Amino acid sequence: MIRHVFIARFITGHCISQVVVNMGLKANVVTGRSLGQGSYVDDKLSKEYFEAVSICEVNPEDCEYLSIEEGDRVKITTEFGSVVLSVKKNKDIPSGVVFVPMGPYANQIIDPETTGTGMPQFKGIDATIEKTDEKVLEVNELIENVISR
Numbered sequence: 001m002i003r004h005v006f007i008a009r010f011i012t013g014h015c016i017s018q019v020v021v022n023m024g025l026k027a028n029v030v031t032g033r034s035l036g037q038g039s040y041v042d043d044k045l046s047k048e049y050f051e052a053v054s055i056c057e058v059n060p061e062d063c064e065y066l067s068i069e070e071g072d073r074v075k076i077t078t079e080f081g082s083v084v085l086s087v088k089k090n091k092d093i094p095s096g097v098v099f100v101p102m103g104p105y106a107n108q109i110i111d112p113e114t115t116g117t118g119m120p121q122f123k124g125i126d127a128t129i130e131k132t133d134e135k136v137l138e139v140n141e142l143i144e145n146v147i148s149r
Contacts, residue, residue, distance in 0.1 A: 024130035025066055027098045029076065029109060031122040034101040044104075044139060053103035054136050057090040058129070062098075068131050075132040076100070076109055078125050083108040083142075084134045098129055104142050 036052030056076060058068075068074060070089045075082055076098065083105050093099055100106045102122065111121050137145065 024128045025062055025096075027062070027096050027127055027129050029078065029098050029100060029123075029125040029127045031100045031102050031106040031110060031125075036101065049103075050139050053101045054085055054105055054139075055088045055101065056085040056129075057088050057093050057099040059093045059095045059097070060089050060091055061095045062129075063087065063089055066129065066131050073132050073134060073136060074129050075134060076127050076129050078109040078127045080111050080125075081108045084132055084136050086136055098127065104139055104146075108142070108146075 034052065036048075041049070056074065058066075058074075063069065066074070068087050070087055072087050073084055074087055075084050085100065085105060090099070100109070106122070109127065110125060113121075
């Protein structure tokens with residue numbers, strides 16, 4: 001796990017002020033099935049499905065580092081794309097790992113290449129996680145964005 005911090009120095013009058021800006025957290029994304037995701041898989045436009053798959057589970061220590069609380073939003077960026085999700089704290093997730101339930105949100109940040117297996121790589125994806133004020137798109141909005149690319 002690598003934590004990125006940017007330190008900026010500003011000269012104000014005769015003083016030099018130093019500001020530390022959190023630039024995000026380098027982490028490993030793991031996607032997988034979840035009880036909530038599986039429960040509503042037959043109704044992918046429902047509010048319940050949206051709430052089950054538009055989250056990411058993050059270790060509380062990583063939440064503290066990112067200055068985020070449960071329910072805050074983070075932007076997860078990989079070499080394949082980015083997505084905004086709501087945070088759910090989970091002490092059982094190792095520090096430096098972020099869990100994202102399988103579904104349309106996870107699909108935005110995984111490698112679409114299957115290397116002939118028919119299955120993309122769902123685990124071990126390098127990512128940067130950062131706090132954001134961007135909204136979590138609803139499932140239909142997310143799909144519309146993908147179609148319009």
